[in-house]
Amino acid sequence: MTDSLRADLVTANHVLANEGILGGVGHVSVRDPDADAMFISRSRSPAFVAESDVIRMAFDGTVLDGSDARPYKETVIHRAIYRARDDVNAVVHHHAPSVIPYTVTDVEVRPVFHMAAIFGDGVPTFEDYDAEFGRLIVTEAEGDRMAAVLGDHRAQLLAGHGSNVVGAGLEEAVLSTLALVMNCQYQFQAELLGGVQYFDDAEALSTTVEEAVLAPMVVERLWEYYSRRLPERD
Amino acid sequence: MTDSLRADLVTANHVLANEGILGGVGHVSVRDPDADAMFISRSRSPAFVAESDVIRMAFDGTVLDGSDARPYKETVIHRAIYRARDDVNAVVHHHAPSVIPYTVTDVEVRPVFHMAAIFGDGVPTFEDYDAEFGRLIVTEAEGDRMAAVLGDHRAQLLAGHGSNVVGAGLEEAVLSTLALVMNCQYQFQAELLGGVQYFDDAEALSTTVEEAVLAPMVVERLWEYYSRRLPERD
Amino acid sequence: MTDSLRADLVTANHVLANEGILGGVGHVSVRDPDADAMFISRSRSPAFVAESDVIRMAFDGTVLDGSDARPYKETVIHRAIYRARDDVNAVVHHHAPSVIPYTVTDVEVRPVFHMAAIFGDGVPTFEDYDAEFGRLIVTEAEGDRMAAVLGDHRAQLLAGHGSNVVGAGLEEAVLSTLALVMNCQYQFQAELLGGVQYFDDAEALSTTVEEAVLAPMVVERLWEYYSRRLPERD
Amino acid sequence: MTDSLRADLVTANHVLANEGILGGVGHVSVRDPDADAMFISRSRSPAFVAESDVIRMAFDGTVLDGSDARPYKETVIHRAIYRARDDVNAVVHHHAPSVIPYTVTDVEVRPVFHMAAIFGDGVPTFEDYDAEFGRLIVTEAEGDRMAAVLGDHRAQLLAGHGSNVVGAGLEEAVLSTLALVMNCQYQFQAELLGGVQYFDDAEALSTTVEEAVLAPMVVERLWEYYSRRLPERD
Numbered sequence: 001m002t003d004s005l006r007a008d009l010v011t012a013n014h015v016l017a018n019e020g021i022l023g024g025v026g027h028v029s030v031r032d033p034d035a036d037a038m039f040i041s042r043s044r045s046p047a048f049v050a051e052s053d054v055i056r057m058a059f060d061g062t063v064l065d066g067s068d069a070r071p072y073k074e075t076v077i078h079r080a081i082y083r084a085r086d087d088v089n090a091v092v093h094h095h096a097p098s099v100i101p102y103t104v105t106d107v108e109v110r111p112v113f114h115m116a117a118i119f120g121d122g123v124p125t126f127e128d129y130d131a132e133f134g135r136l137i138v139t140e141a142e143g144d145r146m147a148a149v150l151g152d153h154r155a156q157l158l159a160g161h162g163s164n165v166v167g168a169g170l171e172e173a174v175l176s177t178l179a180l181v182m183n184c185q186y187q188f189q190a191e192l193l194g195g196v197q198y199f200d201d202a203e204a205l206s207t208t209v210e211e212a213v214l215a216p217m218v219v220e221r222l223w224e225y226y227s228r229r230l231p232e233r234d
Numbered sequence: 235m236t237d238s239l240r241a242d243l244v245t246a247n248h249v250l251a252n253e254g255i256l257g258g259v260g261h262v263s264v265r266d267p268d269a270d271a272m273f274i275s276r277s278r279s280p281a282f283v284a285e286s287d288v289i290r291m292a293f294d295g296t297v298l299d300g301s302d303a304r305p306y307k308e309t310v311i312h313r314a315i316y317r318a319r320d321d322v323n324a325v326v327h328h329h330a331p332s333v334i335p336y337t338v339t340d341v342e343v344r345p346v347f348h349m350a351a352i353f354g355d356g357v358p359t360f361e362d363y364d365a366e367f368g369r370l371i372v373t374e375a376e377g378d379r380m381a382a383v384l385g386d387h388r389a390q391l392l393a394g395h396g397s398n399v400v401g402a403g404l405e406e407a408v409l410s411t412l413a414l415v416m417n418c419q420y421q422f423q424a425e426l427l428g429g430v431q432y433f434d435d436a437e438a439l440s441t442t443v444e445e446a447v448l449a450p451m452v453v454e455r456l457w458e459y460y461s462r463r464l465p466e467r468d
Numbered sequence: 469m470t471d472s473l474r475a476d477l478v479t480a481n482h483v484l485a486n487e488g489i490l491g492g493v494g495h496v497s498v499r500d501p502d503a504d505a506m507f508i509s510r511s512r513s514p515a516f517v518a519e520s521d522v523i524r525m526a527f528d529g530t531v532l533d534g535s536d537a538r539p540y541k542e543t544v545i546h547r548a549i550y551r552a553r554d555d556v557n558a559v560v561h562h563h564a565p566s567v568i569p570y571t572v573t574d575v576e577v578r579p580v581f582h583m584a585a586i587f588g589d590g591v592p593t594f595e596d597y598d599a600e601f602g603r604l605i606v607t608e609a610e611g612d613r614m615a616a617v618l619g620d621h622r623a624q625l626l627a628g629h630g631s632n633v634v635g636a637g638l639e640e641a642v643l644s645t646l647a648l649v650m651n652c653q654y655q656f657q658a659e660l661l662g663g664v665q666y667f668d669d670a671e672a673l674s675t676t677v678e679e680a681v682l683a684p685m686v687v688e689r690l691w692e693y694y695s696r697r698l699p700e701r702d
Numbered sequence: 703m704t705d706s707l708r709a710d711l712v713t714a715n716h717v718l719a720n721e722g723i724l725g726g727v728g729h730v731s732v733r734d735p736d737a738d739a740m741f742i743s744r745s746r747s748p749a750f751v752a753e754s755d756v757i758r759m760a761f762d763g764t765v766l767d768g769s770d771a772r773p774y775k776e777t778v779i780h781r782a783i784y785r786a787r788d789d790v791n792a793v794v795h796h797h798a799p800s801v802i803p804y805t806v807t808d809v810e811v812r813p814v815f816h817m818a819a820i821f822g823d824g825v826p827t828f829e830d831y832d833a834e835f836g837r838l839i840v841t842e843a844e845g846d847r848m849a850a851v852l853g854d855h856r857a858q859l860l861a862g863h864g865s866n867v868v869g870a871g872l873e874e875a876v877l878s879t880l881a882l883v884m885n886c887q888y889q890f891q892a893e894l895l896g897g898v899q900y901f902d903d904a905e906a907l908s909t910t911v912e913e914a915v916l917a918p919m920v921v922e923r924l925w926e927y928y929s930r931r932l933p934e935r936d
Contacts, residue, residue: 685772
């Protein structure tokens with residue numbers, strides 16, 4: 001199972017890179033089902049992550065497998081979320097172009113199309129950075145504060161930096177990220193046209209909506225789509 | 235003829251995917267000229283639909299050929315339109331990025347360039363969803379209400395979801411979809427510049443205009459263009 | 469020389485298609501230096517024009533070479549301009565996305581970056597269409613009225629339709645089209661930011677500026693760039 | 703070392719072209735560590751620059767190696783900056799689409815995401831052009847005035863023309879250019895949403911922030927990313 005998770009993590013990296021969500025920076029992780037640990041690439045751009053780059057890291061930051069590899073500077077983003085959220089098994093940390101503008105204005109991200117209904121309970125913004133590393137999230141305490149702002153939500157914004165999206169598994173986290181990115185793009189255009197009719201809160205929050213959007217048939221279809229779109233690599 | 239329709243349906247799927255109209259989701263169908271039925275892919279992303287994915291479905295939702303295949307959840311969108319419109323032989327259901335913003339604001343889609351003159355009679359918006367499946371259109375009654383809003387128009391918006399475009403044939407439905415998508419993009423920019431001079435209603439509605447835009451020579455040229463742009467697949 | 473002109477015309481078609489200026493529609497022509505005639509493709513999308521598609525057409529619309537080929541419906545756009553402007557040897561008729569919004573609003577196209585200084589004398593808009601063919605330009609009289617609005621300018625807008633750009637040769641017409649398209653994109657963003665500082669008229673109109681922007685060294689560099697960017701075709 | 707610099711300069715040209723920063727025009731240079739001179743391509747579009755195109759030019763404009771090659775018209779942009787700034791070893795002169803709108807409005811470029819914190823001390827605008835060459839920078843005096851406006855900053859705008867970005871080395875100059883371009887894109891969207899919360903000046907200017915953004919690990923990861931994204935060329 002661990003082998004499969006490593007392969008899926010590589011695919012998740014490549015899909016997010018191929019769709020323009022992760023560029024030279026950003027990262028994605030998946031929880032190790034057998035320990036208080038996660039799998040994540042060593043410091044490498046998502047587009048070029050290979051299975052040999054994947055390390056296993058305990059939630060306190062100790063590198064368990066791949067100890068000679070250099071990790072990303074912000075692994076606490078992932079570790080703090082796993083520590084706080086038992087229901088989360090995958091985390092995407094990204095700086096998608098359509099999302100960043102919302103991190104520095106008062107306009108809230110709200111669903112404007114059906115697949116983003118899963119964000120109907122809101123997308124809170126973290127802004128209580130430690131001064132030391134600017135807008136990077138590096139210390140354990142900073143990570144814990146960040147995870148507290150995430151709360152039970154599916155996504156959060158990081159002021160003047162980016163966003164985190166979580167899921168019960170890699171496919172859910174990746175597809176939810178794509179839905180968030182699309183929603184931010186469509187909402188931006190709608191805001192400029194003016195008079196946006198956001199989803200009714202009750203509607204956006206209904207379990208049925210969530211089931212429809214993340215129904216196995218849809219997830220399977222989308223995952224085939226995004227993974228088949230990947231360019232071949234030798 | 236049925237064989238040819240299946241092949242054309244695959245091309246229509248690929249063209250709409252290649253032009254960024256259909257991504258991981260959305261679907262296109264064509265009427266079976268010999269029965270109260272339609273051809274449509276099984277649940278698969280349009281970019282990767284093959285002839286073997288095409289099923290034949292009666293207008294009541296019964297799968298006639300390909301009964302072991304899983305259909306899209308929203309086939310009633312297509313079936314309800316065919317039931318209501320004898321003149322329609324092809325339907326595109328899509329979530330094109332440039333169109334969605336208009337589905338959640340009061341700005342009406344109106345022609346701003348000559349090829350969109352075919353939408354001069356308006357693009358009505360459906361918003362009377364059943365609560366059960368959120369912004370998806372799943373029940374027969376919901377589909378019928380949606381088709382009633384479409385009326386005699388060439389296109390309609392689905393609030394907070396997407397859009398349907400119809401045509402007398404696959405080429406017309408596909409090219410009309412592309413014209414709608416381009417118009418929404420240009421209109422958005424024009425709205426922001428301000429003081430838009432929309433087409434005069436009489437002008438947009440004249441039969442001659444429609445003939446010019448959908449003249450056989452233009453349709454043939456455009457169809458060659460969009461189908462030759464498709465990447466080769468093995 | 470005629471052979472060379474046909475080959476250059478094919479390259480011009482492909483460059484404009486490859487840069488997203490001409491899609492399924494639009495056309496480019498070059499004057500026949502030996503007669504009151506022009507070279508232009510038969511009705512075919514610019515991306516796929518080959519030398520065998522090029523026809524020779526007199527300025528009255530008579531097809532001189534390639535008489536069995538079906539011409540574009542709007543060849544009068546080109547013919548009327550050649551009839552009116554001895555200094556023009558190439559014409560691009562296009563519907564570039566960044567330009568169309570300006571054709572339906574009162575915002576004038578004005579230079580906001582150095583390479584668009586060649587449009588410092590203004591980009592007038594034609595809107596006196598014959599009713600018969602909607603926003604298409606089909607009759608000789610319509611074409612002449614259109615050419616009269618162009619006057620001595622390098623470019624004009626066609627209300628709710630597109631734009632024409634002219635040049636002393638194919639390279640100049642193509643590169644001027646690209647400069648117009650870029651300017652419209654940048655100006656749009658500048659208009660939205662607000663308080664645009666357009667070029668001073670005298671500055672934009674100075675001969676030196678024009679020489680700098682269309683200097684042989686720059687034209688040569690750009691032409692190499694755009695033609696080398698073309699995908700290989702078999 | 704000189705050989706290596708020439709190869710790196712070619713890569714820098716290709717990376718900036720591949721990311722859409724440099725198109726048919728624009729140029730990048732690197733300081734010759736052994737003389738008052740720089741390496742820069744002869745007049746050629748950055749996408750197609752090869753090592754054989756690289757010339758060595760003294761800061762007074764004399765071509766030292768490759769004397770039969772035709773230089774870009776605006777080499778003084780680079781030379782004037784090297785003359786004024788001992789700490790600068792690489793210069794990018796570009797016309798990136800997202801940056802140009804800021805050169806003709808009063809909206810200042812200010813950091814809205816963490817990687818642009820390096821521009822926290824401001825991005826001044828040069829507008830004191832000589833009339834003779836319009837918005838091109840050609841004379842030595844014009845170049846010196848331009849370098850004076852740059853001052854100690856990492857980047858400057860050129861009114862109605864483009865932008866210069868400098869760095870301690872090629873990688874820093876290229877990655878800083880990319881950060882500036884992304885910031886301008888995100889800031890544009892944020893400005894339109896309204897109520898932008900720019901970085902606190904002290905925060906943006908802190909040494910730690912700069913170190914984090916330009917930390918060797920990040921630079922190495924990004925450089926691998928951008929250079930591996932280059933299409934293969936024969």
